[in-house]
Amino acid sequence: MTKAGGKSQVNGSVYENEDFVYSYGWNRVMMHAIGGWPEDNDNFFMRNRIFLNGLALMLFVILPQSASAAVFWGDLNAFIECFSVNLAVNLSLLKIVWLGVQRSTVQNLLKLMAGDWLMEKTLEEHEEMLKMTKIIRLISSLSFYWTLCLFAAYVSVQILVGFELRNDPNVDPRLSIGFLYTCVFPFDTSPLAVFIPIWIAQFLCTYLSMAGYSSPDSFLGMFVFHQCGQLKVLRRRLERIVDEKTMENPRVFWKKLGEIVERHEHLNERASEIEENFNKIFLAATLVCIFATCTQGFAVITLLQETEGDFPVLQMIFLLVFTTYDLGHFFVYCMAGDILMTESSNFGVSMYNSQWYNLAPTDAKSVLIFTSRCIMPQQITGGKFTVLSLPLFANVVKTAASYLSVLLAMKV
Secondary structure, three states: OOOOOOOOOOHHHHHOHHHHHHHHHHHHHHHHOOOOOOOOOOHHHHHHHHHHHHHHHHHHHHHHHHHHHHHHHHHHHHHHHHHHHHHHHHHHHHHHHHHHHHHHHHHHHHHHHHHHOOOOOHHHHHHHHHHHHHHHHHHHHOOOOOOOHHHHHHHHHHHHHHHHHHHHOOOOOOEEEEOOOOOOOOOOOOOOHHHHHHHHHHHHHHHHHHHHHHHHHHHHHHHHHHHHHHHHHHHHHHHOOHHHHHHHHHHHHHHHHHHHHHHHHHHHHHHHHHHHHHHHHHHHHHHHHHHHHHHHHHHHHHHHHHHHOOOHHHHHHHHHHHHHHHHHHHHHHHHHHHHHHHHOOHHHHHHHHHHHHOOOOHHHHHHHHHHOOOOOOOOOOOOOOOOOOOOHHHHHHHHHHHHHHHHHHHHH
């Protein structure tokens, strides 16, 4: 197995562990792009770069595009298109700012994750951790390359649209033409000395917004999947708790059980830390996924119905890529939450698979008490309102489809 190259500078040798470096995959590259990967030796500027990126998004994309909504009022198609893009960029801003606010939490979770790879473990336990690592690396790789594809598709489409609008005499004069977003600036942007710097800033902010949309999802998903791997390892230890040594010496059994209980408490605290600090992000992602899927579906249907002459291939590719991109990242949250609930609630199954029948009655009762405490699964929720799981993903898709039918009815 080939390990990923490079070393993290955070906390010295702990973060230089090859397995840990291999496990985070593309997440470090993507988080560095938005300024969200914490380093102990960061200076003041590097620690706060993530907030400066958020400010750039606000000034060059969100405010000018929000101002254009007044121009499109009354034109349902144009307003929905403007709303859908602005919604996604606003979610990117929220994720970027929130990661900056939760910098210490992120740093602590990374240290705990790195420490897990340094703990003493059997070859079987190491393989269990690597199974989750492969999922993490696959998700981070897909997220990285999908972001690049979306970025290329969006910029290409907007450049073509900009050329078309420049030759359209019916364009509202209040709009600033030629930029990557439909926007309104309170000054004349036609001089090249003004146009070019703003266009370059929007070009950079476009990648920033897309990286800010995807990298936190992959990054937080990494913590949840790693947590699932640690629960799996702990379940394997519970399955092996009864052996010749523990049957001959009850003290060995109690020592092993104590270590399992203590480790389980630590994992519960870690799951609570993820849930308490990031449930608002999960809620925002849930709501935006509903509305973004609805509006992108509306845009696809409108494009198919109203196209005359040459079919806009690039626009259709972008719409399909973005819809898949949006649903895919929310699916990561739901899949991670579903696996987390399964792994954290199956300690009773692990106990059943052990040789519990060889234990003394008092010892068996103690294990039963422990497994009874594991009936309530660990969960990640959207703002404490809904549990992220695969059934929730299905409900989100159905809700988006129902809202889409309302928009289509309004259009008619």
